[in-house]
Amino acid sequence: MTVQTDDGVRLWASASGRGEPLVLCHGGPGLWDMFEDVAALLGDLATTVRWDQRGCGRSERCAGPWTTDRFVADLEAVRGHFGLERTALLGHSWGAQLALAHALAHPERVSALVYVAGTGIGPVADWHPAYAGNLRARIGEVPERLARWRDLTRRPQRTDEEDRERAVLQWSAEFMDRESAQEQAERMAEPWFGINDECNKVLNLELSRTMGAPELYAACRSLEVPVLIVDGAGDIRPRSAVDSxxxxxxxxxxxxxxGAGHLPWAEDPKGFREAVASALG
Structure with missing residues (x-):
């Protein structure tokens, strides 16, 4: 299904399940919807709406703009396309930040917010160095994988195959169960749509400037939308970041x-389903 934004960009979207609406916002930035398992897990609890953010995955490749405000407007286009007067939002990682930004901009249109594995509203510098160290340590459990990841990361240019290999190596650090981590990361990369590096770079730069701003704290203190924060204890991003x-x-x-890492539905589907069900009421 195609959703057209107010500036003419075509977004891929899909709806399934039954019940009250729940719009899913995937992580990244620059990635694509990987919520097929989540939609199946919650299919009898909610009508789940999945979509690929602009310039990513199955959505139209475009030149941006890569701003949170633009992505909030795109999320509004998805909501409007499906005729949803109000909807619950579930965002994961960067998508949690996006879902929060939408709730702050349009609280009257959000019935509940499920904020999964985000990084809070404090300065990025408060948590990113620890995350980078944890990432290297996790990948480095197999030294040759760390060497390969470093080699691929340092290359000024990579083939599509090399991009996928690097992503799988990095994503393998996201799982608490180390025995299945590589297999889980391979599943994330199938199908492979390619990472939008420009989108990733520009949006992360914006976040580094805006996180920790006094006006963001003030806006969150005034938000009357009910919020459920869901964390995996084994996430390599310090969970203390979400305390803010x-x-x-x-x-x-x-x-x-x-028992879960950065993708809690993958490692504790029962606990994740129960948590989301409690938020949906």
């Missing part, structure tokens, strides 16, 4: 899944 958001929100609950 939890402290600011007036209507918030938090669930930490002890």
């Amino acid at each position: 958001l939890e402290r600011a929100l007036p209507r918030v609950r938090r669930v930490i899944l002890p």
Whole structure:
């Protein structure tokens, strides 16, 4: 299904399941929807709407613009296309930041927010160095994989195959179960649509400037939308980063899944489903 934005960009989208609407916002930036398992897991609880963000995955390749405000407007286009007056939002990682930004901009259109594996609203510098160290340590459990990842990362140009190989090596660090981590990362890369590096770079630069701003804290303190924060205890991004958001929100609950990493639905589907069901009421 194609959704057209107000500036004419075509976005891929899909709806499935039954029940109240739940729009899913994938991570990245620069990636694509990997929520097929989540849609199946929640299919009897909600009508899930999946979409690929602009310039990414199955959506039209375009020149941006790569700003949070633009992506919030795109999310509004998805909501409008499906005729949803109000909807719950579930965002993962960067998608959690996007879903939060949409709730702050359009609180009257959001019934609930499920904020999964995000990094809070404090400065990026508060958590990113620890994340980078944890990433290297996880990949380095197999030294030759760390050497290969470093080699691929340093290359000024990579083939599409090399991009996929590097991504799988990096994504393998996202799982708490180390025995299945490589297999799980391979699943994330199938099908492979290619990472939009420009989108990733520009949006991450924007986040580095805007996270920690006093006006962001003030906006979160005024948000009356109910929020559920879902964390995997084994996420390599320090979970303390999310404390800034939890402290600011007036209507918030938090669930930490002890046996999961950055993609908690993959490692604790039962716990994840129960948490989301509680948010959907």
